[in-house]
Amino acid sequence: MPRPRRIRRIFFNPSVTYFKPAGVMIKNLQDNILTRTELEAIRFVDLEGQEQEKIAKKMEISQPTFSRLLTSARAKIADALVNGKAIKIQGGNFKMVIPRKAGQGMGQGVGQGRGRRLGGGGRMGGFAGGPGGKCECPKCGYEEP
Numbered sequence: 001m002p003r004p005r006r007i008r009r010i011f012f013n014p015s016v017t018y019f020k021p022a023g024v025m026i027k028n029l030q031d032n033i034l035t036r037t038e039l040e041a042i043r044f045v046d047l048e049g050q051e052q053e054k055i056a057k058k059m060e061i062s063q064p065t066f067s068r069l070l071t072s073a074r075a076k077i078a079d080a081l082v083n084g085k086a087i088k089i090q091g092g093n094f095k096m097v098i099p100r101k102a103g104q105g106m107g108q109g110v111g112q113g114r115g116r117r118l119g120g121g122g123r124m125g126g127f128a129g130g131p132g133g134k135c136e137c138p139k140c141g142y143e144e145p
Contacts, residue, residue: 009059009097010040020086032080035092038073045070 014036020029037059044055056066080087134143 005093006061008037008040008061008092008094010036010092010094011058011097012040012043013096014039014089017089018086019080021084024084026086029084029086031086031088032076033091034073034076034087034089035094036089037092037094038069038076039089040094041066041069042073042077 020026040059041055044050044058045052052066052070053063056063059066061069077087079085136143
């Protein structure tokens with residue numbers, strides 16, 4: 001019995017998941033299915049120019065596995081371009097990961113860990129609680145108890 005596949009981490013969710021040659025009706029097309037992990041491999045290496053070893057660690061897979069993903073993705077894309085096939089992005093054994101940016105995390109966001117002096121502070125202090133326990137929108141001035 002083969003070992004179960006590891007869940008791969010991906011950081012990008014495409015908004016468009018189907019590409020087809022112009023001028024060919026969908027019913028006359030064959031699809032090449034590109035998994036989301038293969039798309040992620042292509043994105044990191046060919047679009048962003050990152051190194052395979054670093055990306056493999058990010059995705060929590062081995063470098064040889066990453067290399068196989070990349071080779072498979074490139075072969076599917078080349079086949080679709082040369083033979084006039086559609087590319088459908090779907091499936092794969094993955095977990096979506098939202099990367100942290102500056103300002104996202106413990107005490108880094110607005111109002112967290114800022115102290116009273118800078119307008120953060122505790123319950124009903126700072127921006128949120130106004131006089132008499134009312135909250136006021138800093139943009140439009142709308143008040144709510």
